[in-house]
Amino acid sequence: DAGVTQSPTHLIKTRGQQVTLRCSPKSGHDTVSWYQQALGQGPQFIFQYYEEEERQRGNFPDRFSGHQFPNYSSELNVNALLLGDSALYLCASSLGQGDTEAFFGQGTRLTVV
Amino acid sequence: DQQVKQNSPSLSVQEGRISILNCDYTNSMFDYFLWYKKYPAEGPTFLISISSIKDKNEDGRFTVFLNKSAKHLSLHIVPSQPGDSAVYFCAASLNDYKLSFGAGTTVTVRA
Numbered sequence: 001d002a003g004v005t006q007s008p009t010h011l012i013k014t015r016g017q018q019v020t021l022r023c024s025p026k027s028g029h030d031t032v033s034w035y036q037q038a039l040g041q042g043p044q045f046i047f048q049y050y051e052e053e054e055r056q057r058g059n060f061p062d063r064f065s066g067h068q069f070p071n072y073s074s075e076l077n078v079n080a081l082l083l084g085d086s087a088l089y090l091c092a093s094s095l096g097q098g099d100t101e102a103f104f105g106q107g108t109r110l111t112v113v
Numbered sequence: 114d115q116q117v118k119q120n121s122p123s124l125s126v127q128e129g130r131i132s133i134l135n136c137d138y139t140n141s142m143f144d145y146f147l148w149y150k151k152y153p154a155e156g157p158t159f160l161i162s163i164s165s166i167k168d169k170n171e172d173g174r175f176t177v178f179l180n181k182s183a184k185h186l187s188l189h190i191v192p193s194q195p196g197d198s199a200v201y202f203c204a205a206s207l208n209d210y211k212l213s214f215g216a217g218t219t220v221t222v223r224a
Contacts, residue, residue: 004156033211042117042202042214043157056211090156098209100145104156 002027004093004105012111013081021076021108025093032074033099034066035090037107043090048099049074078110086112116140117205119215127223132190134218136203141184143205147212148177148188151200160201161188193222 005024013019025032031050035043045058049068063079072093078085088109092102118137126132134148144165149157163170163177163186170177176189190197203215 035212035214040216042119042204042216043212045211045213048211058211092156092212096209098206099212100147100162100206100209101159102212104149104158106154106156 004029004091004103006089006091006105006108008108009106010109010111012113015081015083015112017081018077018079019081019110021078021089021091021110023074023076023091023093023105025072025074025091026103029093029095029103030072031094031096031098031102032068032072033092033094033102034074034076035092035104036060037088037090038084039087046076081112083112086110115216116143117203117213117215119203119218121218122216123219123221125221125223126193128195129192132188132193132197132220132222134188134190134201134203134220136186136188136215138184138186138205138213140205140207140213141181142207143213144208145206146177146179146186147204147206148175149202149204149214151202151217157202190220193220195222195224198222 033048034046037043047057088107091105094102147162148160151157200217204212
C-alpha cells in the first residue's frame with residue numbers, strides 16, 4: 001500500500017514564475033492538507049481540501065491556490081514566486097476532515113532563485 | 114502567531130539514557146496534542162498523541178505528559194537508542210482540524 005506520494009521531490013524555479021506541486025493521498029484517504037516548512041521552522045498550514053473544496057485556509061496569500069480532483073489527489077499552485085517561498089512543501093492525507101490522524105508525504109523541496 | 118513553541122532547538126543524550134523534549138502552547142482551546150518524528154528527506158511520521166482530557170499517554174519507550182494548567186507538554190523517550198536521532202515536532206490541534214507545529218528539536222543520541 002503506497003503511502004502519500006508527492007512529485008516532484010525537488011524543484012528549482014526563478015522569481016516571478018509559477019509552480020505546481022502534486023500529491024497523491026494514501027489509499028482510502030479523502031482529505032488532503034498542504035503545509036509549508038521553511039528552513040529551521042515547523043510546518044505551517046496552508047490549506048485543506050475535502051470533497052474537492054477548500055475547507056480551511058491558513059495565513060497565506062492568494063498566490064497560493066490548490067485543487068482536489070475526484071480521485072482525491074491534489075495540486076498546490078504558487079504564482080509570482082518570491083525568494084521567501086523557498087521551502088519544503090508537505091502534503092498530508094487523512095480520512096475525514098481532520099489532520100490529527102494524517103499521514104505525511106516526503107515533501108517537495110522548492111528553491112526559488 | 115506562533116501558538117506552539119519548542120524552545121530547545123537541540124538535545125544530545127547518551128544511548129540508554131532518558132531524552133526529555135519540551136513543548137509549550139498558548140491557545141488553551143487546543144484539545145489534542147501530537148509528537149512527530151522526522152528524518153532527513155522524509156516527511157514527519159506520527160509518534161504519539163494525547164487528548165486534552167488526559168495527562169499521560171504511554172506507548173512503549175515513549176511517554177507524553179500534558180500539564181494543561183501550565184500549557185506544557187513533554188515527550189520522554191527511555192531508553193534512548195541511536196535510531197531515535199531525528200527532529201521531533203510537537204503539534205496541537207483544535208477540533209481535529211489543522212495542526213499547529215512547533216519549530217522542532219533535533220535529538221542526537223550518542224553511542
